[in-house]
Each structure stands twice: as C-alpha cells, then as structure tokens.
Amino acid sequence: MRLPDRARTRIRDAVYLVREGGYWLVSLSLLTAGVVLLPFLPLGIGLYAVPTLLDVLDRFAARAQDRAATFSSAVIPFDRRRLTGRYSFAELAALLSAPETKRDLSWLLFHGAFAVLAALLTLALPFGAVLYVVAAPLWQLFPPEAPLELTIFVRNWGDAFLMMLLGGVYAAATWVLLPWLARRFSGATLAILSPRRYADLARRISDLSAARASALAAHAAELRRIERELHDGAQNRLVGVVMMLGLAQRAAETDPAAAVPFIGRAQDAATEALAGLRAAVHDIYPPVLDELGLGGAASALTSRSPIPTSLNVNGLLRAPAAVESAAYFVLAEALTNAAKHSGASRIDVVLRTETTSREDVLVILVNDDGRGGATAAPAGGAQAPADANGSGTGLAGIARRAAAFGGRLLLSSPDGGPTNIRVELPCAF
Structure with a gap:
C-alpha cells in the first residue's frame, strides 16, 4: 500500500471516530431521558413514553450499526425490528424486556462511555504532535522570565529537542493507534447490536x-x-x-x-x-408473464384500470417465475381494491428491484389519492373499516401472499388519504 493510500485510510479512521464522538451528545440525551423516565415506570405513567423513546433509540442504534458496517465493509445479515402502532401495557412491558431493547441499551451505555473518549484521543494525538514539533523550535522567541511551556519549560535546544521527540511519539501513536481504535470501536458496535447466533437462528x-x-x-x-x-x-x-x-x-x-x-x-x-x-x-399463472414479463403484464393491468393509472418500471429486473406471479396478483388485487373502495381520481404504480446486502427484493408501490382509511385486517375483524380500500379481505390477502414469500405489506392510509401500499417480495425466497 502506497503512503498516500495509508494516509487516506488514517483520515478515514479519524473521521469515523470524530463523527461517533459528535453523536455522543445524542447518546447522553437518551441516557438522561431514560434515567428521568425510570422512576415513573413502576407507576405505569412512564410506559406511555416508552414507545417514543424506544423508537428513537432503535433508529439511532440502526444508524450507528449502518455506519459501523459501512466503515468495516461488513454485511448485516438480519433485519432490525420496526416499532409502529399503539401498544398495551403488557406489550410495552414486553418491549422493555425484548432482546433487541437489551442490545440497544447495552450499546447506548458503551457509546456514551467511550465515544467521546475515542474522539478526544483522535483529536488530541495529532494536535499534540503538530504542536510539539512546530512550537518547540520557537523557544528563543520567548523571554527568559516567561519561557515556552509545553510538557516542560523549554529554555534551550536540549529541551526543544526533547519536546520535538515527544511530538514524534505522538505522531507515531496517531499513525498506529487510530486504525486499531477505529476497528475496535466499529467491531464492538456490530458485536453489541447483532443478535447472538442462537437468537438469530431461533x-x-x-x-x-x-x-x-x-x-x-x-x-x-x-x-x-x-x-x-x-x-x-x-x-x-x-x-x-x-x-x-x-x-x-x-x-x-x-x-x-x-x-x-x-x-x-x-x-x-x-x-x-x-x-x-x-x-x-x-x-x-397468467400466460402474459411468459410473453411480456412482469413489466408488460403490469402495463396490461394498469391499462384496464377504470381509474387513470401511471406505471413506472424503471429499475425492474427479472425475478423467479413464482415471485413475478405473486407480484402480478398483488398488483391486480391492489388495483381492484382501489377501484372498488378508494374513490381515487389517480393511481401511481411503481415496480422496481431493490438490491440489499442479503438479496434482491421486488418492490410493488401502489399509491392513490382516495379517501384513505384502509386496513389489512381481515373482514369482520376488530379493525376492519366500514368504508376503506381494505374492505373485505383484499389487503389481508395481499399480506398473506407476501408473507408466503418471506415478504411484507407496508400500508399507510390515514383518514382522508392518500393510501400508500408497499409490498416487498424477496427474490431469493
């Protein structure tokens, strides 16, 4: 490795550590909020603030995990949880004792204790090296009654040479210590936030x-x-x-x-x-999938929709036949639901393939400007709306079809609209 490459690597290490030191203020704020909230938990009052606090902590830890993975070129072989919706007291208590919460809290303590120390050391070592090497030879500019003060008073060239030597030690420590410290910090972050193997297998x-x-x-x-x-x-x-x-x-x-x-x-x-x-x-199995592929089949579906529908298939790659068939029926069901229940004047459909570190994911996005209020709850369920895109079992059927491939349905449909449906189908099911 050439010297410039090594220098760039050291700069990258320093940037990572200093950035983590900057996020230390967020860690301190979350720890303070947790300490303030702790006495109210036995009374039940504090449980109302738990979802918000855990959601912020979960997002903060996820971003730290992504930064550490990017820095160390590591692959995160699991998906983090998503905290959404409302929770009962029992569910909130389960959230507090969940393994994910324990890992996030353990990492927060680690980050709060060491992030700022690592950042200060990253800044102090090169600053000390430059200061001692540059300032020590200037000792003659200071009067005898107020000599230059570094680690010691510099009154002659012997003292100056000693300080310059100490600056060289700081520079060598910077060169050797920063990569080690950055690797250890990122590795600890990934180790703490990653589930243990038996938990991951379970x-x-x-x-x-x-x-x-x-x-x-x-x-x-x-x-x-x-x-x-x-x-x-x-x-x-x-x-x-x-x-x-x-x-x-x-x-x-x-x-x-x-x-x-x-x-x-x-x-x-x-x-x-x-x-x-x-x-x-x-x-x-629609024959049009074999003839035109998923993009052409989707075009045929959207062209038959009674509501004006736009289609974007940029970034769509071929997927296994079973996945494309499932995507076709998901789109057909979503368009039928929107036509029957949404009261929309326009529908936007996007099909694309998103590449993750684990696999390719076929994503179906169906957005309409209708009245909203849709739910994926089965018909007759407690959450089934009287008038929504999800009346009946349409969205529930989409959710089941996606789950069969290890995928998921993400639904956003506030009262008054709009309704946004996102279905993710892993291609390596």
Missing part, C-alpha cells in the same frame, strides 16, 4: 415457520378459489352443454329442424365454458 426458524404457515394458507385459499371458479363457472356451463345436446338429440328423432336451436344454445354454453376455463388457467 428468529429465522420462527420466520420460516410463519412463512410456511402463510404459504400453506395461501395455497389452500387458491385451491378453494379455483375449485369455486370451476364448479360455479365451467362445470355448470358444461352441464348445460350436455343438457342442450340431450334435448337436441331427442328433438332430432322427431323433428330435425327443432334440434337446431338446442345445438346453438349448446355451442354458446360450450364457448362460455371454454372462456371460464381460460380464466381459471389465467388465474393460476
């Missing part, structure tokens, strides 16, 4: 179990839907075809001319049955 097992249950539920729902479509549609029409042909056969035995209308009705019923079968096949 979380992954829990996530996989939930995804498997969602996949089975979604599969069962799809089978029931297809069975209803075939039973109520194609099967009934085929029964009609058989009946019409039977009547035509009887009529042909006595009056061939009377059989013609029955044959025509049988032909119409067969045509309708064929259309029903095509629709059922389309609902299993």
Whole structure:
C-alpha cells in the first residue's frame, strides 16, 4: 500500500471516530431521558413514553450499526425490528424486556462511555504532535522570565529537542493507534447490536415457520378459489352443454329442424365454458408473464384500470417465475381494491428491484389519492373499516401472499388519504 493510500485510510479512521464522538451528545440525551423516565415506570405513567423513546433509540442504534458496517465493509445479515402502532401495557412491558431493547441499551451505555473518549484521543494525538514539533523550535522567541511551556519549560535546544521527540511519539501513536481504535470501536458496535447466533437462528426458524404457515394458507385459499371458479363457472356451463345436446338429440328423432336451436344454445354454453376455463388457467399463472414479463403484464393491468393509472418500471429486473406471479396478483388485487373502495381520481404504480446486502427484493408501490382509511385486517375483524380500500379481505390477502414469500405489506392510509401500499417480495425466497 502506497503512503498516500495509508494516509487516506488514517483520515478515514479519524473521521469515523470524530463523527461517533459528535453523536455522543445524542447518546447522553437518551441516557438522561431514560434515567428521568425510570422512576415513573413502576407507576405505569412512564410506559406511555416508552414507545417514543424506544423508537428513537432503535433508529439511532440502526444508524450507528449502518455506519459501523459501512466503515468495516461488513454485511448485516438480519433485519432490525420496526416499532409502529399503539401498544398495551403488557406489550410495552414486553418491549422493555425484548432482546433487541437489551442490545440497544447495552450499546447506548458503551457509546456514551467511550465515544467521546475515542474522539478526544483522535483529536488530541495529532494536535499534540503538530504542536510539539512546530512550537518547540520557537523557544528563543520567548523571554527568559516567561519561557515556552509545553510538557516542560523549554529554555534551550536540549529541551526543544526533547519536546520535538515527544511530538514524534505522538505522531507515531496517531499513525498506529487510530486504525486499531477505529476497528475496535466499529467491531464492538456490530458485536453489541447483532443478535447472538442462537437468537438469530431461533428468529429465522420462527420466520420460516410463519412463512410456511402463510404459504400453506395461501395455497389452500387458491385451491378453494379455483375449485369455486370451476364448479360455479365451467362445470355448470358444461352441464348445460350436455343438457342442450340431450334435448337436441331427442328433438332430432322427431323433428330435425327443432334440434337446431338446442345445438346453438349448446355451442354458446360450450364457448362460455371454454372462456371460464381460460380464466381459471389465467388465474393460476397468467400466460402474459411468459410473453411480456412482469413489466408488460403490469402495463396490461394498469391499462384496464377504470381509474387513470401511471406505471413506472424503471429499475425492474427479472425475478423467479413464482415471485413475478405473486407480484402480478398483488398488483391486480391492489388495483381492484382501489377501484372498488378508494374513490381515487389517480393511481401511481411503481415496480422496481431493490438490491440489499442479503438479496434482491421486488418492490410493488401502489399509491392513490382516495379517501384513505384502509386496513389489512381481515373482514369482520376488530379493525376492519366500514368504508376503506381494505374492505373485505383484499389487503389481508395481499399480506398473506407476501408473507408466503418471506415478504411484507407496508400500508399507510390515514383518514382522508392518500393510501400508500408497499409490498416487498424477496427474490431469493
């Protein structure tokens, strides 16, 4: 490594440590707020402030983790929790005792204790090196009765040489110590904020179990839907075809001319049955996905929407067939919900692929300017609105479909609108 490269590395180390020292004030503020809040927790009053404080701490710790990971070129192989919504007293107590909260608090204590010390040392060592090397030779400019004072009074060249040597020691310490200190600080941050391996494995097992249950539920729902479509549609029409042909056969035995209308009705019923079968096949896996890809299929969906809809597919990459099929049905359901319940005058759809450190994620964004009030709660649930984008089971079905792929539905729909739907589908499910 060339000297300029090493110098840039030292500067990068110093910037990281000084920046963490700047964030020390935030750590101190959070610690102070926690200490002030602590006496009120047994009374129950302090629990109302817990979600806000934990949310700020969680965001602060997440950003520190990202800074440490960026500095050390590390990969964070897990997703941090998201604190949203309202909580009961029992849920708030569970939040306080959660492993994530304990890790965040442990890191906050570490950061509050060492961040400012590391930053001060980062600034003091190079400053001392420059001061001693530059100022010591100037001892002759000071009068004998008020000599230059560094670590000692500098009255002659021997004292000046000793101070310059001490400045060199500070410079060497800066060169050697800063990389070590920066690596240790970033490594400690990642180690404290990362879950222990057994906890990570337990979380992954829990996530996989939930995804498997969602996949089975979604599969069962799809089978029931297809069975209803075939039973109520194609099967009934085929029964009609058989009946019409039977009547035509009887009529042909006595009056061939009377059989013609029955044959025509049988032909119409067969045509309708064929259309029903095509629709059922389309609902299993739309052929347009193979022909045009997800972008083209989405364009066909948005063009049929009764509400003016814009589509942006910039940044969309090909994904596994199962993921693209799920995205197609998610978009179809979201557009149908908006058309039925939102009262919107415009819908904006964005499909893109976001690349993370772990995997590619297919993101579906559907935003409308309707009345809002949507919820992903199942129909009839306690949170189901009387009039919202999510009336019925549309958004709940989207959430289940996303969960089956290890993804999620993020919904923002305040009363009065707008409604913003974001569905994330991991491509390496």
